Structure formats: structure tokens, C-alpha cells
Amino acid sequence: MSVTREKIIELGENLIRSKGYNAFSYQDISTELGIKNAAVHYYFPTKENLGTSIVKTNIQRFEEMVENMHSHGFNERQQLDTFVKIYLKSHREQKLCIIGSLASDFNTLNETTRTELKRMTEIILKWLTDILVTGKEKKLFVFDEEPQSKAFIILSGMVASLQVSRMMDKMDYKNVCQTIISLK
Amino acid sequence: MSVTREKIIELGENLIRSKGYNAFSYQDISTELGIKNAAVHYYFPTKENLGTSIVKTNIQRFEEMVENMHSHGFNERQQLDTFVKIYLKSHREQKLCIIGSLASDFNTLNETTRTELKRMTEIILKWLTDILVTGKEKKLFVFDEEPQSKAFIILSGMVASLQVSRMMDKMDYKNVCQTIISLK
DNA sequence: TTTGGAACTTACTTATTAGTAAGTATATTT
């Protein structure tokens, strides 16, 4: 695959996560890459195309991470910790996650991008739920709630704590993440 | 105060909460109100003015709600339930809360709107923390975490559950809220 | 050596945006 194409996706993702979908333009990308506006359209004819590709890339990256954890024999706790680490990194970079950024602009997204975003959310929630169920069976986690609700709350907590923490100066973000998962 | 002015603020708030700050225009407002674009600028010269006024109005509304609860002798549990009800209503209306919507666009907001949004977040978090502390003293709530962390997690949970639930079809949102506060 | 395609640029168009300057109608005050 083309290097420029990959750079556009990467830059687009970072722009969405820092400025938001409706605040970034093809000009932002082309200027940064030292190419012309039309060159971005060459790879992604419309902004919808780019948006959808960015979400698809994120899904792929997540699935690769999960596969990677399996092949390394990570247990459920280690897998959950790895997931939380993604958010710790986002917090350090002062960026939102792709779900949180696009969720706010959901009503302005086109159908295909929406569908992919929904799919991504469902994939993560399913993975989280599975991990919670198996981890509980293995007595790695202790909790009383429905695994599905618990998964939903962990994801919501991660997504919004990035958003809210951006508005708070002093914040023990790591501690907040620990409390959110709070699986003894 | 002018009726038109109030209508603009109300409409602007709803537009931010459904489309996002960078996706709505003065045209959206003027068309809906049957007035001209310039009439909106008459009341709010710049979009920054409008954004700031919308946040300020929300702060005022929140403070009035708190005063109202105090004068009605609501205990801490009743107060927390009232707070959660705001989010249940938002969920029914398929809208985000003002904090969640603007948090995503935070980096594109001007300084004054940012400051007001920060102030609003701090006011809510302080109120939540106080309620948790007092409610725990009165043995209305039982929890082990730091009240500040708990307050942060409750707010984050409410904010993001609106965002994430918008992407999920079937959802027991009320149950999720109950689990988030999960104060026995 | 030509042909074809990939990766662009040039040079636009059209639409929409925030914002403004100057004017008008109507009601209120002096």
C-alpha cells in the first residue's frame, strides 16, 4: 500500500482526535504532507471515504492487538491492562480516542462511516464482555454486575475520562482508570 | 431579556448537543427562527459569544437546580437521582450533554468558551464530591473510593454513556446509570 | 521505444461559512 495513503490516514486520525471530524480539512492534511489538496482527493475522493478508512484502520489495529495478545498467551487481566494502556497513552498525548471524537459528531457522519463506527464499538464491547466473563470464571476478576453492563461502563469511562480530563488541570488519570476497571 | 435572544440560546444549545459545535451555523438558527442571519449576529456578534453564553446559561440552570433541591429539602440520594434524571432525559432525546459535546471540540473553542466550560465542569464535580462526602457521612451512600475520583467517574460515565449508547441499538440505559452510580 | 498506469499538480467551481456596514420599521422617551 502507498506510503502517502498511510500518512493521510494517520494524519487524519490525529486531526479527528485532536480537533474533531468537522473541524479538520483536506488542506490541513495536504499542507502537513507538503502535497496539494487534490492529491488527498486522489486517494480519498470524499471526506466520507477518508473517515470510513480511518475507522476501518482502527478496527484492524484493534483486532491485530487482540491476536497479538492471544499469541503471547496474555491472560484476561493482562489483556485488560493492555487495553487501559491505550487510553493512558491517549491521555498523555492530550488526544481523545476515535470512538469518543466521532461519537460527538455522529449525526453529521454519513451512513458508511456510522456503520463502521458502530461496528468498532460493538467489536470492542464484545471483546471486553468476553474477557470479563472468562476472567471471572478463572477468578482473575471479582464483580457482581452483568458483564455486558460492566463492559459498557468500562468503555464509557475510558472514552469520557479522556474528554473530561482534558478540561481538568491536575488529574491522577491512572488512578481514575484503575477505579473504573476496579476489578479486585 | 429578549425572547429572540433566549430562543437563539436554546436552539444553539440543541444544535451543539445534536450536531456538534463545528457542524452548526448561524444559518441553521436563523432559518429555524424565521429571521435573517444578521439578526443572530445582532444578538451574538461572534460564534464565540454565542458559545460562551450557552455554557453560561447551562451553569446558571445547574445552580438554580441545586438551589431548588436545597429549598425542597432533598437529601443527597434524592439530589443524585435528580442529576441522573437529566441524563436519562438527554438519552431519550438522543442528545449529548453540553459538556460531552463541547469537550470533543475543546481545542477548536476560543479561550473564553473554554474557561466557562472548565468552570462548569469544576462546579458539577465539586457539587458531586460534596454530595458524596455528606451522603457517606449520613450513611446514605456506601463506597470506598476517594470521593473526588468517584465524582469524576460518575460524571465521565454519564457523559460518555450518552455518546456510546447513541451507537448501540438496544440498551438498558437506566440500568447502566444505576450501575455507574452503584452506591448501595 | 512506445504504451500505460500510478502519483501527483494546476486551476478551477460551487457552496457555505462567519462576519459587517448601512439602512428601515416600530415603539419609546424627551
Next chain:
DNA sequence: AAATATACTTACTAATAAGTAAGTTCCAAA
């Protein structure tokens, strides 16, 4: 009755947005 203020409209400007059509450069295959 004249002056003033309120609440707009008319008619713009300048900037930026997404998107496109046609051309160019360069490399690799036939």
C-alpha cells in the same frame, strides 16, 4: 413633534470548504 433606541433586514465581503477535470511527470512493462 423630534430624537433615540430596539430589533431587525438588505446586501454585501472575504475566507474556507469539498470536490473535479484535465494535464504532467515518471517509472515499468510490453
